[in-house]
Amino acid sequence: AQSVTQLDSHVSVSEGTPVLLRCNYSSSYSPSLFWYVQHPNKGLQLLLKYTSAATLVKGINGFEAEFKKSETSFHLTKPSAHMSDAAEYFCVVSPIYNQGGKLIFGQGTELSVKP
């Protein structure tokens, strides 16, 4: 069975410092992996996706993530946090053999950015 674990429910950083949001997945086959961001009272927006091409994936707003099969991880990073990055972030797995396109969501990580 596929699953996603986001290792931190809440991360707090200072503006201008690096961001690291951790995600581990479990899948029998190589899945597609996504990071979505949800700003307060908004819908979910795709940040980036991994679909078995390059293992280092660049997304919007300076975020990137690296797929590490040996560690079953897909951590999200950003070199320098901005106040506007404060939001909830979801790591999502889409199993490769996935009739109906159902996604598996992590529990979410809330990112706070201090001035």
Add this chain to the structure above:
Amino acid sequence: NAGVTQTPKFRVLKTGQSMTLLCAQDMNHEYMYWYRQDPGMGLRLIHYSVGEGTTAKGEVPDGYNVSRLKKQNFLLGLESAAPSQTSVYFCASSYSDTSAYEQYFGPGTRLTVT
């Protein structure tokens, strides 16, 4: 393009009342989904549709019904609302069910059942 839109944005129901949430997408997507979001639980799939006229159960379907009479619309119904259905509901759509295609989400409907 408006993308995925949801109606209404907010709603308060009394226990036992019924209501329908409407989702519309203008991207000609085949696949549509209804999720609920509860604190600390991520998003959980309620029902989904792989095309006009089709529906299927997701992870938490009890207490909900859906219909997909037109390709661009996906309706979520609550026949007899319960306080446990207080949640934020998101609709999403996708071009394909292959894992490479992301889902596009609506802005959400915040439902409170008293």
